[in-house]
Amino acid sequence: MRNIKLTIEYDGGRYLGWQRLGDSDKTIQGKIENVLSQLTGTDVEIVGSGRTDAGAHARGQVANFKTESDIELPAMQETLIRNLPQDIIVKKIEEVPERFHSRYNASGKQYSYYVWNETIPSAFERNYSFHYPEQLDLEKMQAACQKLIGTHDFIGFSALKKTKKSTVKTINNITIEKEGSLLHFTFVGEGFLHKMVRVITGTLLEIGAGTIELDSIDEIFESGIRSDAGITVPAQGLFLDEVYYD
Incomplete structure (x- = not known):
C-alpha cells in the first residue's frame, strides 16, 4: 500500500469549501477524489490537513491518500492537472511513509x-x-x-x-x-x-x-x-x- 502526499493550490471562489459534502460536486476534496478514483479504478478518499471555508483559497494545502495503484507519480500528477478544473492545481506529489497523516502530523x-x-x-x-x-x-x-x-x-x-x-x-x-x-x-x-x-x-x-x-x-x-x-x-x-x- 502506497501513501501519497499532495500539495495543492486552489482558488476557492466558486467552491463550497475543502470538505466533501454529500452529493455536491462543488468542493475541492470532491473534485480531486473524483479524478483519483477514475485514475486508479478504485474509490479514493483523501485526507486534508484541515478544512478551508467556502470561498477561501490555498497556496499550500496538504492532503494524503492511500492506494495500491502502481501508477508513477509524474503520470499521476499530469493526469490530475489535466483533468481538474484550472482553479485547482496539484503543485507537488510525493510518496511518504505509511504512517504519515496530513492532519494529525501537522x-x-x-x-x-x-x-x-x-x-x-x-x-x-x-x-x-x-x-x-x-x-x-x-x-x-x-x-x-x-x-x-x-x-x-x-x-x-x-x-x-x-x-x-x-x-x-x-x-x-x-x-x-x-x-x-x-x-x-x-x-x-x-x-x-x-x-x-x-x-x-x-x-x-x-x-x-x-x-x-x-x-x-x-x-x-x-x-x-x-x-x-x-x-x-x-x-x-x-x-x-x-x-x-x-
Missing part, C-alpha cells in the same frame, strides 16, 4: 488575509481581499497583535459554540504589512479554530478604526464571548499559505 500552519484599505473598491482585488474603507491606526493594530501572540483560549475569537475539545491555541506570530492600499495580515500558529483568523482580522480592523478598544483583547480572552470581538471578515481574502511538518 505541527503548524500559516495563513494570509488581505484587506483593500481604500475609499474606492478595487475591480481587480475584489475576489482576493476584503474592502474596508475606514482609516486605520496601524500602530494600535500592531499593539493588538502582540496581545494575541502566545497561548490563549481563543473561543471568543472563533465561530465555535461550547465544545468538549480544547479551544486553547498558540499563535507564534502575527504581522501586518502595507503594500500600497493592500494590507497583508500573516498568521503563524500551531493550529486555528473555525473562522479564528477571520474573526481576529475583523477585530484588528475594528481596533484600528477605533470602534473597539485595544484592551478589549484581554476582556475577550477573559469572557470567551464571541459577540465581544469584531466582525467575521469574508472568506475571499483568506489564504492557507503553508502547512508545517516536523
